[in-house]
Amino acid sequence: xxxxxxxxxxxxxxxxxxxxxxxxxxxxxxxxxxxxxxxxxxxxxxxxxxxxxxxxxxxxxxxxxxxxxxxxxxxxxxxxxxxxxxxxxxxxxxxxxxxxxxxxxxxxxxxxxxxxxxxxxxxxxxxxxxxxxxxxxxxxxxxxxxxxxxxxxxxxxxxxxxxxxxxxxxxxxxxxxxxxxxxxxxxxxxxxxxxxxxxxxxxxxxxxxxxxxxxxxxxxxxxxxxxxxxxxxxxxxxxxxxxxxxxxxxxxxxxxxxxxxxxxxxxxxxxxxxxxxxxxxxxxxxxxxxxxxxxxxxxxxxxxxxxxxxxxxxxxxxxxxxxxxxxxxxxxxxxxxxxxxxxxxxxxxxxxxxxxxxxxxxxxxxxxxxxxx
RNA sequence: GCGGUAUUGGUGAAGUGGUUAACACGCUGGAUUGUGGCUCCAGUAUGCAAGGGUUCGAUUCCCUUAUACCGCC
Numbered sequence: 030x031x032x033x034x035x036x037x038x039x040x041x042x043x044x045x046x047x048x049x050x051x052x053x054x055x056x057x058x059x060x061x062x063x064x065x066x067x068x069x070x071x072x073x074x075x076x077x078x079x080x081x082x083x084x085x086x087x088x089x090x091x092x093x094x095x096x097x098x099x100x101x102x103x104x105x106x107x108x109x110x111x112x113x114x115x116x117x118x119x120x121x122x123x124x125x126x127x128x129x130x131x132x133x134x135x136x137x138x139x140x141x142x143x144x145x146x147x148x149x150x151x152x153x154x155x156x157x158x159x160x161x162x163x164x165x166x167x168x169x170x171x172x173x174x175x176x177x178x179x180x181x182x183x184x185x186x187x188x189x190x191x192x193x194x195x196x197x198x199x200x201x202x203x204x205x206x207x208x209x210x211x212x213x214x215x216x217x218x219x220x221x222x223x224x225x226x227x228x229x230x231x232x233x234x235x236x237x238x239x240x241x242x243x244x245x246x247x248x249x250x251x252x253x254x255x256x257x258x259x260x261x262x263x264x265x266x267x268x269x270x271x272x273x274x275x276x277x278x279x280x281x282x283x284x285x286x287x288x289x290x291x292x293x294x295x296x297x298x299x300x301x302x303x304x305x306x307x308x309x310x311x312x313x314x315x316x317x318x319x320x321x322x323x324x325x326x327x328x329x330x331x332x333x334x335x336x337x338x339x340x341x342x343x344x345x346x347x348x349x350x351x352x353x354x355x356x357x358x359x360x361x362x363x364x365x366x367x368x369x370x371x372x373x374x375x376x377x378x379x380x381x382x383x384x385x386x387x388x389x390x391x392x393x394x395x396x397x398x399x400x401x402x
Numbered sequence: 403g404c405g406g407u408a409u410u411g412g413u414g415a416a417g418u419g420g421u422u423a424a425c426a427c428g429c430u431g432g433a434u435u436g437u438g439g440c441u442c443c444a445g446u447a448u449g450c451a452a453g454g455g456u457u458c459g460a461u462u463c464c465c466u467u468a469u470a471c472c473g474c475c
Contacts, residue, residue, distance in 0.1 A: 066437055087436075125436045146438030177436075215436090246435040255435090275436040282435070297437045304440070305433085320430070353440060 032238065033117070033169055033211050035271045035292075039380055043263075043290045046380040049271065051117040051169055056084040058271070058292040059376050061283065061369040062119060063300065067092045068102075068112045070366070071300050072359040075114040081335065081367040082374070085170070086114055087295050090162050091123035091130075091154070095147060099165035107167030119295070122159045122172035122201075124215065125276070128179065128247060133186075136176060138193065156197040157204045164207045171205075172241065173198040175215040179248035180258075187219040191228040198235055211238035213273060216262045219244060220254040225261035239271035242291070246277050256285050263290040280309060280372055280396060284389045287376055294373075299365030304358045306350040309368040311392075313399045317361065322347045335367035336360075 031052055039046040047058045062085040063070045063078065070078060070086060078086065088108055093099060105111035108118050127141050135142040140155030159174035175194045178187050198214050205212050214237035218224030232240065242262045245255050259274065266272055271293060274286045278296020286294060299309065306318040308329050315322075317329070328338040329346070337346070337360035349357025372392075379388035 064437065071437085089437080092437085119436095121436045123436095126438090128436090130438070172436075175436095241436080243436065250435095273436090278435050294435095296435050298435050301434060301437065307434085316432080318430090355440095358440090 032209050035239065035269065037268055041380045041383045041385040042288065044287045044376070044380045044385040045268075045272075045290055045292055046377055047271075047292060049117075053116050056117065057377050059283075059287050059373050059380075060084055060293050061278065061366075061373045062087050062293060062295040063366050064089075064295055064297045065112070065114075066297075067096070068108060070362070071304070072355060072362050073300075073366075075112065075116075077336070077363060078114070078366070079116070081363065082370050083116070083366065085117045085119050085293070087119050087121060088112075088166065088168065089121050089123070090159055090166065090172075091121075091126045091143075093120075093166060094123070094154075094162050095145060095152075099162045103165040103167070109167070117170070118168040119170040120163045120166050120168040120172065121275075122163065122174040123154050124159075124172065124175040124177050124243070126154075127175075128177040138196070141176075156201040160201045160205050160212070164205070164210065167207070168210065170211045170213060170239065173201045173212065173214050173237070175217060175243060177244050177247070178217065178219065180219050180244065180250035180254060181248050182219060184219075184221060184224075187217070187221065187224055191217045191224055195228070195231050195235070198232060198237075202235060202237070213237055213239040213241050213271075215241040215243045215275070216266075217244045218258070218261070220250070220258055222257075222261045225258060226265055229262050229265035233265060233267060237270070239273060240266045241273040241275050243275045245274065246282065252282070252285075255282070256289070259286060259289040259291065266290075278369060280369065281393055283369070283372060284376070284392060287380075287385070288389060296369075299369055300362045303361035303365050306347075306357075306361070307365075308361055309365050311395050313396050317343060317347045317350055329361075329364055333364065333367070334371070335364045337364040 034050040035047055037045055037047045049056045063083060064087045066089040068088050102108055102111050131141050131143050140153055143152040145152055156174040163171040174197050176190045178190045194217055214232040214235055216229045216232055218228040242259055245258050272291050273293045274291040277286055277294050278298040283294050306316055308315050308317055310330050322343040325343040329343060330338055341360055346357050346360050379385045
């Protein structure tokens with residue numbers, strides 16, 4: 030058991046190519062991490078993830094805390110053993126659920142009061158508790174417990190929030206027991222330059238193993254505000270540590286993040302939209318349920334190397350999705366995750382060749398041009 | 403052959419002599435960014451079996467026809 034190590038190997042403008050050494054092997058960045066909230070990437074097996082060249086998988090503290098409980102997972106030998114994923118993992122702290130499940134009045138200096146989404150039971154999560162749970166879950170990278178305020182929140186609210194999040198970060202760090210797990214700090218600050226700068230510099234002073242940029246891509250925040258939030262954060266982060274943009278997974282947003290110096294991304298989007306019948310393609314997103322695919326016997330993308338594209342037609346997948354068969358959801362999930370992982374593979378190649386911007390512009394142009402029919 | 407009852411969109415159906423014919427499903431679009439929620443949003447009958455009549459006005463009342471079902475010879 031050793032803690033992950035990051036090495037920055039090449040820069041191309043703001044874009045960074047690097048390597049992360051883990052006990053499971055060495056992985057390259059920029060990378061995309063699929064989300065497996067409840068210790069499974071919905072509908073997919075670990076073997077399938079491996080075949081897509083997936084490296085890190087996420088799981089969620091809040092959900093696993095409720096069910097099956099961190100003690101059970103510890104008994105099982107940790108997350109990886111429990112779910113049979115032989116690769117690096119990351120757990121989110123439950124901070125996002127502060128945004129999605131709790132109300133502002135439920136957030137206090139001590140922690141956050143939740144109503145369980147399962148049975149309405151009263152729950153209380155603190156920075157210490159979150160780290161303690163994550164220590165037991167045993168992922169390679171764990172997150173500080175933060176408040177993720179909506180981008181639309183008032184300036185003063187966000188200011189108070191990031192100060193509290195800093196105090197929470199420190200409390201979490203103080204109780205972090207398992208030194209083989211990397212602990213990341215999280216930069217907040219909404220769309221405000223001074224708040225992002227403050228949050229970033231103060232978080233870095235606490236000396237974490239890596240840094241996340243949070244509070245982005247939620248609450249109908251505009252793309253511009255989101256890119257600005259990254260712009261205002263990354264300059265203050267040390268170059269020799271990983272930078273993780275939380276929750277971002279639109280292909281174009283990943284490219285914009287890489288340009289601004291982000292190394293790792295995660296997002297539920299590829300799996301969520303898959304379950305609702307959407308697929309990423311080089312020419313933009315498509316809705317497989319559309320009538321025009323009813324008799325389309327070609328794959329989602331001719332040149333895609335994923336299992337779904339190599340073996341199945343749009344007409345078939347459309348049928349499966351419209352009758353709500355899980356195999357259809359699986360095929361689209363496989364395609365979408367492979368799409369984003371392939372995107373990061375190509376991004377890495379372009380950075381190594383010092384052609385990142387060229388690659389980015391070409392990709393975006395094709396993606397936005399859309400389908401001609 | 404004689405009576406009775408029914409006939410509303412793709413489906414199941416509400417409904418009324420008077421502005422845009424309820425609701426549900428389906429269908430057609432859209433949304434979804436550190437995953438509570440096979441979820442959310444929008445559109446979807448210029449017409450109420452067909453034809454004629456009464457009426458200022460009929461899907462709603464009357465007549466004829468068609469079709470379906472139920473009785474009776």
